[in-house]
Amino acid sequence: MLVRFWGTRGSLPVAPRARAIEDKVVGALLRASGRSFADEAAARAFVNDELSFAEAHTYGGATTCLEIEGADDSFFILDMGSGLRELGNDAFRRVAAGRSRTYNFFLSHLHWDHIMGFPFFGPAFDPGATIVIHSGHADAEEALRRQQEEISFPVAFDWLRAKIEFKVLTPGQTYHVDGIDVDLMPQDHSHVSYAWRFRRDGRTMVFSTDAEHRMEDVEDKKAFETFFDKADLVICDTMYSLAESITLKADWGHSSNVMAVNLCHGAGAGKLVLFHHEPTSTDADIDRLYDETIRYEALSRRGGRPLEIVCSYDSLELEV
Amino acid sequence: MIWSASSSARGPIGQPAGEIGDDAREAFLDRLRDGVASAAGDGGEFVLDLAGVDHISAGALMALTIARKEAITSNVKIILARPSPAIREVLEISRYQLIFDIVDHLDPNDG
Numbered sequence: 001m002l003v004r005f006w007g008t009r010g011s012l013p014v015a016p017r018a019r020a021i022e023d024k025v026v027g028a029l030l031r032a033s034g035r036s037f038a039d040e041a042a043a044r045a046f047v048n049d050e051l052s053f054a055e056a057h058t059y060g061g062a063t064t065c066l067e068i069e070g071a072d073d074s075f076f077i078l079d080m081g082s083g084l085r086e087l088g089n090d091a092f093r094r095v096a097a098g099r100s101r102t103y104n105f106f107l108s109h110l111h112w113d114h115i116m117g118f119p120f121f122g123p124a125f126d127p128g129a130t131i132v133i134h135s136g137h138a139d140a141e142e143a144l145r146r147q148q149e150e151i152s153f154p155v156a157f158d159w160l161r162a163k164i165e166f167k168v169l170t171p172g173q174t175y176h177v178d179g180i181d182v183d184l185m186p187q188d189h190s191h192v193s194y195a196w197r198f199r200r201d202g203r204t205m206v207f208s209t210d211a212e213h214r215m216e217d218v219e220d221k222k223a224f225e226t227f228f229d230k231a232d233l234v235i236c237d238t239m240y241s242l243a244e245s246i247t248l249k250a251d252w253g254h255s256s257n258v259m260a261v262n263l264c265h266g267a268g269a270g271k272l273v274l275f276h277h278e279p280t281s282t283d284a285d286i287d288r289l290y291d292e293t294i295r296y297e298a299l300s301r302r303g304g305r306p307l308e309i310v311c312s313y314d315s316l317e318l319e320v
Numbered sequence: 321m322i323w324s325a326s327s328s329a330r331g332p333i334g335q336p337a338g339e340i341g342d343d344a345r346e347a348f349l350d351r352l353r354d355g356v357a358s359a360a361g362d363g364g365e366f367v368l369d370l371a372g373v374d375h376i377s378a379g380a381l382m383a384l385t386i387a388r389k390e391a392i393t394s395n396v397k398i399i400l401a402r403p404s405p406a407i408r409e410v411l412e413i414s415r416y417q418l419i420f421d422i423v424d425h426l427d428p429n430d431g
Binding site for chain 2: 215216241242243244246247256257258262265292293295296299300302
């Protein structure tokens with residue numbers, strides 16, 4: 001399986017302002033310090049090899065949307081945040097090259113930032129497309145219809161031309177969807193959210209966003225360590241610092257890099273992906289979060305299986 | 321987990337030593353609760369002297385979090401004193417410097 005990240009930001013889409021781009025260009029010019037580059041390849045090598053990620057790139061600002069490549073035929077799409085718009089555009093390119101027009105969606109939950117991309121998902125207007133929306137929520141259809149009511153949006157849900165089907169899945173059961181085994185578990189979040197686990201050919205990836213892990217809740221820890229058990233890749237909500245998650249932002253439904261590392265260590269997972277970035281965080285802030293998480297993992301490992309840490313950004317692709 | 325107790329100008333001191341592993345979480349929490357209870361009648365500060373601690377586990381951070389919550393209701397402040405550079409790093413990555421006072425000396429008049 002391959003995971004492609006179309007949106008990694010939490011809560012609200014963000015975009016860098018003019019000054020942020022200016023700062024990156026100025027910083028790169030200063031780091032180049034008068035050097036000249038023979039060609040574009042040499043310039044790119046400098047940018048990619050000598051500048052930090054935040055100096056040379058951006059983590060992006062689209063809200064939650066991921067894609068899994070590896071089903072037998074269909075698209076697998078996790079959540080419908082604002083990143084879904086670009087995925088839809090790219091899907092047209094792939095469909096034109098012969099790809100199936102079946103789209104299997106899996107929803108963590110129905111909050112605005114996780115469904116706002118659906119009205120902009122081009123394939124929903126394709127009469128030859130089939131869209132199957134899997135959710136743990138029985139009210140998923142209501143949520144999607146409601147955001148396209150006239151008071152919120154000019155294009156009604158019923159004007160979409162694709163064949164759209166809703167399936168409510170039950171935690172604890174394993175479903176076989178187009179060659180991939182899928183199961184889900186409820187998480188602590190307003191109106192509940194669901195973690196999803198995808199398994200194929202002995203490889204496992206877990207998508208666990210918008211989940212609050214309360215430090216005193218030992219049962220929650222056990223349940224997630226079981227769900228993450230030996231996973232090759234776990235994508236976790238690391239929106240806040242540990243201190244924030246237990247004080248000012250307690251009960252807001254999110255978690256921290258420290259808790260994510262602890263759960264992945266307990267589960268013996270192979271790779272943790274930092275995800276659902278705080279919208280107020282700059283690229284430099286996210287670079288720091290990444291560095292600190294790598295350091296915390298090393299300090300807290302104590303002889304256990306090393307956990308690789310990856311920080312997600314819009315357009316990242318990871319093999320599972 | 322090794323634990324001893326003493327006092328300073330700040331108030332009662334708890335002095336764990338060695339590793340505070342996940343398996344010591346409940347014992348650590350009990351000790352913290354005892355310290356907070358003694359500080360409640362003694363000026364409102366409980367000092368946790370971390371100078372002898374080599375490793376602090378996720379479970380120990382959890383115990384600190386629970387004790388802090390309970391201490392607030394008893395109007396007691398938990399002070400984390402003399403962490404090693406590695407322990408301080410763990411605390412700062414967790415942003416615990418924003419919710420605990422982390423100090424380099426047991427006595428407020430030192431340093």
